[in-house]
Every structure is written in C-alpha cells, then in structure tokens.
Amino acid sequence: MLAAPVDAVPDAPGLIHEPKWDGWRCIAFREPDGVYLQSRAGRNLTTYFPDITRAVRTLPPGVVLDGELIVWERGRTNFALLQRRVTAGRALLRLAHDCPAHYVLFDLLADTGGEVVLGLPLSERRARLEQLLVDAPTQLTLTPQTTDTQQVSDWLVNWTVAAGIEGVVTKRLDSRYDVGRRGWWKFRTRLVTEAIVGGVTGSNRSPLTVLLGRFDRRGRLRYTGRTHPLTDAQREQLGGMLSPLNPLQHRTAAMVHPWPEPLPASWSGQLERPEPLRYVQVEPTVVAEIDADVAFEHGRWRHRVRYARARPDVSVYDVPLLLGEEGSYFGEP
Template sequence: MVGASGVEFPLPLSTQPMEARTAEALPWDDGPWQYEPKWDGFRCLAFKDGKTVDLRAKSGKPLGRYFPELIAALSALTATEFVADGEIVIEGYASFDALQMRLHPAESRIRKLSRETPAQLVLFDMLAAPGGQSLIELPLHDRRDAAEDFVAKARSKALRLSPATTSLATADRWLKDAGSGSVDGVVAKRLNDPYRPGERAMVKVKRLRTADCVVGGFRYLTGTRQVGSLLLGLYNENGQLDHVGFTSTIANDERTALTERLEELRGGLGFTGKAPGGPSRWSTERSGKWEPVRPELVVEVRFDHVTSKRFRHGTRLLRWRPDKAPHQCTFEQIA
C-alpha cells in the first residue's frame, strides 16, 4: 500500500489490529486454543518497506517519533517488507508509567528517555512475512511459526517473542502471577483461526482482586453538583494516606444521597501523603479539581492491575465497609 511519502508497505497503514473481548475465565472448549500473556503496554503494528519503518497504535495514530530506538532497530534489520503485531513495553520499570513519559512533545526529552529507558517490541503475530507476503488468511499456528522465525533471525535486543502455550494449566499460572509489572492478564486465541483485523476474535482474562480503600476525596460530575467519582487511598508505612486511584461506578439513584454525605465530610487535607495530581495529557477525561474529605469512609473495590503503587485502571465499587476502620486499609492488601 503506497503511503503519502511514496513508501509501499505490504499492508495498508489503516490495517486494524485484531482485538479481544473480555471474559471472566480462560476458554478451554471450542478450540484448540493458544494462550499468551497480556502485556500492559502500547499495542503496535510495525510496518516496514526497505529501510522505512512506521509504528501505528491501536487507534491508528503514529508512534514512531516517541520510540526512535525501535525505528532504528527495525530499520537496521536485514528483513524487509513485513508487518508485525506486538506490544511496546519497557522492562525493569513500572512499565506503563515509563511508557506514558515517552509521549512527550519535546524531541530532546524523547531522545534522552530512549537512551535511559529503551523500549522493546514484544512480538506475538505476523501479518506479512519478510518479503511482503500477506499471512492474514493463514491460521495462527502458521503465523506463530513465522513470528518465531522472524525474531530468531533478527537477533535484536529491541525485539523479543511473547511466550505462548497450549496448556491451560500453564495459562492459569500466568494469570495468577499477573497484575503487576508488564503483564496484566492472559489472552486466548484459536490456533486454527486467521487474523481478523478490527474484530474481537480473541479472549482476554485479567486477574481481578479486591481491596478495602479509604475515601480521601471526590470529584463532581462535569457541569453538576453531584458526585462523579471517589478518590481512593491506602495508608503507607509512615501512617500517611496516599492516593491510589478512583472509582466512578456509582449508581445514579445513589448519587444525591452520597453527594450529601460526602459534602458533610469536606475539610482537611483528605490525603496526607501522595495527593491526586491535576489533569495531564494522558487523562483528559478528568478534572484536576477535587474535594478533600475527612478519611472516615471505607469502600471495597475490585481492581485488575497495580503499577507504581497505584491502580492502573479505574476500579469497580463493590460495597461500603462500615465495619472496617480506615487505619486498617494499608498497602499490604495490594503488595
């Protein structure tokens, strides 16, 4: 497919990655299945023609300027005219925090971070083999062979192959170990299926855990005076309440009463340790303004991933815990 620059990639840059639907348990029937770790990074399709490389996010937006070390590494490979599917991760760090730092407007900052926290492309599928032959219609087991061969011949520190297994027991062990670092679950794919761009043809399962958290503040719904989200905290080893995330799963018929309850508790610092920050380029959906409350309320929430001692995603409110003292809500729960 010829791009605006005249480069001819094996597949269009608009090709969408195959996606996954969420399930509560790993599938085992209606297979055979291949299981892989679910990486907590930036999903990426890597396109190459000659020496020209283009990295595309799941949204279709270009990622190359933020990861010059990957562009250089893929450009240097002897393999040409290929399209690979993988996840950009940074090892040795709280992966997603380090990745977010890479999406910086200043090129000098990007270059510095590319040296200090070099990224890797964890490869798990091949859409076009070196030479440009499309593999999309081939079953996964053939595409997996192509991916293994590609990484083995590349011999690049910037590339590695994602583990895979057909053993449900092994996948269960991976799932039990997920939830911190760069892995946040397991993905299941049918071995005999072709690649289905843009379709939710895979299954993803995350390890779900619960924690009792202190409500240290709240945010109003945009344009209203009703609570939109609760700001959650846990006590650190110094007895300070650190902000660890939020939950916005509040039933509409409970908002009015909950707002009144929270407004009665307004005052003080709310969080005595790490407090919620303002809006950033990564979280445009949230207002930076929040209302501190006295740390008297405890809620039990369900979460799936922890990075840098914070919930990676929003949590689900399960129930209020009037039986739990706030000082009992410590980081030991999510260690």
C-alpha cells in the same frame, strides 16, 4: 484485531493462551525506506522509539508486525517509563539508552516482500513470525504461548506481580486476522480489596464516581485511583455516609486532606491527557470495597476500579498501604 473481555479464561480444544502485557499496542511497518510505528488509536509513535525502529530495520522490507511496546525495570514492566517517551523531548535519546524499550511480538500481518498473511491461520502466522525473529535483535521478543492450563495459572498467580502482566489473552489456533474485529478473548487478573474515599465527582450527597486513596508508610493519604460510575443504589448508600471537607473543617477534621483540587491531569496516567478533574473533597473516613486489576504505577491503579460497597465495619487504618508499599501486592503480611 481486538480482544473481548471475559470473566474466566476460556478452556477448549484448539485454543492458545498468551500473557497480556502491560504496555502500548503497536503495529510496526517495515517499509522499503524505513520503519513506521502506529498505536492502536492510529497515532504515529515512530519518533518516540528510535531503539525499536532501529531493531525493526533489521527485518526484511514489507513485513508488518503486531505486538506490545514495554519497558522493563528490575524485571517488571514499568508503564511510567513507557509514557516518558512522549514527554522526554531532548532527553529522548538518553532515555532510550538508559531505559530501552522492547517490542513483544504476537502476530504477523504481512511477510517478506509485503505478502499479506491475514487469511492464514494463527498457527501458520506464528510459525512465520518465529522464523523471522531467529536472528533478530533481542529487543524484538516473541511472546510466550501455551495450551497448558497449569502454565496459565502460573502466569496469573506469579507473573502478574513479579513481571507486571495484566492477565491472559486467548486465541483460536485456526483463526485468521480480522482487522478491527474482537476475535480474541482477554482475561484480566482482578482482586477485591479496600481503599479510602477521599473525594467524589458530582456531590457528596449524590456521588457519580469516587476518588480513592491509601496511606503511605509515613501516614500521608495518597491518591490511588478513580472508580467507574456508581449505580443509583450505590450513590444513595455512599451519599448518606460522606462528610464534606471545607476550609472551616480542616482544623477539626480527622485527617487533613492532602490532594489538590482540581486533580491534576497528569495523575490520570493516560497517554492522551484529559483536563484537570474537578471534584468534591470529603473527610477521608469512609472505606470502600473495590474490584481492581493489577496494572498500577506510582502507587495508582492505571485503570478505573469497580466500586462494590461501603465498609463501615472497616477502619481506614486497616486498609492496606499504598500500592507497592504493602508486604505484598495483595495486602498480605
């Protein structure tokens, strides 16, 4: 079951709210002879999470669970450590020992013995899930739920930065589980902020998307993310402000461009790695106002951001520092 994006947290009788965890969605099948972990896209994750399969083995055969795989580091979810499970190779068992994963559970698809419970209301599926987890290992965690809008506000204001959640998922207590249907709602915490234009796809006169950066504490411009495609009006406005950075300009440019071209595939932060990204480097003197969510790792936004407009009134030196190096996430002192 999936969640449709919304611009505000729904508030009506019969609704329940849960934190939206920053991890990998996973369905766990407790089979008679073992455990099978499946990603949202249908990928087999079993071999990458021996610690989770061991924990799920303690549950009765036939059980099918829905939840989110996460890894904690110093009290906050760390998406990069989650990704390392796929590339760890022979170091996987050591990684699982040093940085154990947790499986945050929020639904039950089949109960003990394989009893399918998709048609039961969420409130009853939740009650059964709670009972299943009474004596379960600590790595199997039940996600919090609330009907209190004040609690939801606390999650959005405090948990997004401190714990690393992305927002809130809202569900109907009387809803059945419809596989593949968007019957839930998800609200992502977002903020309006600024970043420096360091490159574009397309051309500098007609940019399609924008590659963004911020300075770190040493004054080096670091790549922080990429925008969604620009509108025609945005392309026209920004294209008239960009200056190309070619080899002959490096000595006279306001700042030397520090990013490789093409942009490495690993910088995208996705599970399925794309090809290296060809782009046009520009002189990093233009500031862009953007709308971004709060999911970031290694100083980069993991999801594409929304480009709003250029800010010729703002100096690149007034843009907040690299994500994680500001006084606070929101760039406040």
